[in-house]
Amino acid sequence: METHLHREVSQLKGRILELGAMVENSLRKAVLSVTQRNPELAKEVIDGDGDIDAMEVDIEEDCLQILALYQPVASDLRFIVAVLKLNNDLERIGDLAVNIAQRAEALAAEVPREMPYDFQGMADKVQQMVKGSLDALVNLDADLARKVHRSDAEIDALHRDVYRRVYEGIDHNPRDARFLIPVLTIARHLERIADHATNIAEDVIYTVEGKIRRHQL
């Protein structure tokens, strides 16, 4: 028996996944705009953020409407509450992709230089976390969500390593700060994106298991 509520929840699921795909795409372009020194790609990311913001608002309104009209309970309630929260995380990932794209524009104007750390490796891992968190959401896979959660420590370690290298680089040659500070900022944005993917994973675990595991994993 398919009820109104279940149709609404199915549509909501479709929309949050659509937003997830938009955010993933934006993040991928932002990373490429850095590696390819491509300001046009960076501009696409910056210009596309309005669509992500609009969709976030639409999804929040959908959630509020479902809560008000259907008073969902149990797994339906947990799913909608999780969507309300991770909707915001996705929008923030979109914002951070914009921030990365803005740094890419600035770096593209500089003389080309090698990154002082494995930027591509870190960006790949962060993108995998975002993808994993969304896959976990689609399939309500708490095990996959836990894997995403565990990956966050690795990204934190990479970020600390970048910080150390940048610190040493500036110490060695203060004139490199103009290049190294944006580099550090990008790493910081990637680290924050990983945090949001972790939040999404925690919301998936709550949806599946009904227990709030935040700060306990």
Next chain:
Amino acid sequence: MESGVQSPEKVKPKTLLPKFGPGAGAGEIPKKPEGPIEPSMSDPSGERAAPPRRVSNPSELAKGLVPSIIDIDEPAALDVQGLDLWYGTMQALHQITLVIPEHRVTAFIGPSGCGKSTLLRSFNRMNDLVDNVRITGSVLLDGKNVFDPDIDVNMLRRRIGMVFQKSNPFPKSIFENVAYGLQVEGRTRKSELHDIVVRSLQRVGLWDEVKDRLDRSALDLSGGQQQRLCIARAIAVEPEIVLMDEPCSALDPIATSKVEELIEELKHDFTIVIVTHNMQQAARVSDYTAFLWLGRVVEYDQTQTIFTNPSQQLTEDYITGRFG
């Protein structure tokens, strides 16, 4: 689906300082090796299409069901043990075992015919009025089985009052309705009756609405007022437990809200057991909820747990409307 996250040991080896500059790419966005990044919704065959919703088959789910009954660590108003009930040859209740805690609101939910009203009516032996009823097991009130032959049923019903689905005031005045149970008990002192009637009407929030017309017929009151009058009549004799069988099903939302507020107030003085078809009402007013299905208690737990994270799939499917 393949894990979207690589474990640390599976992460591809780092390339030392990847290309960063004009040679790094040619403007075209390459696909990631693990598959399309844009999953999806536009493509039904995409890897991230939402799986179809499951619709449960209750008969399948009920096979081998082991009920989840919370162990309540509170004083018991009623202790139900292994209760079976038959209407003729049809068994309506199967091995019901649960504790109704004192000064709490306990709700029974479940589909029509699941036995929730039958269970409720067992507590004060209202089923005695039905032909061919046979009951085994016990319902202990202060350690005494209410089905024991030496139980005074009138006294039992004084201790365990009842409010019915349809308000049923007597065709008497408002005052006489509330005082009726007291008069049956032989309490006839006018001042005592007056005090109790006033207090009972105040407790149900009806006093201000009827204080100037206590001698008017109760049948002149609105449906919601009549139901609150019936609650006042039930509590006037100071029962320990009040059973409510769908007390709001005939009321409009405002009258329903008043009765629900009243239930919250009354639980400080009485133990309330309520049968309701309205799951939101059970969620709003009760502390504990039992889900019954085909005469069995499937799950009994704190209401918050039942409505946020029930442990039985059958409960989950019922409260989320997936029975089919």
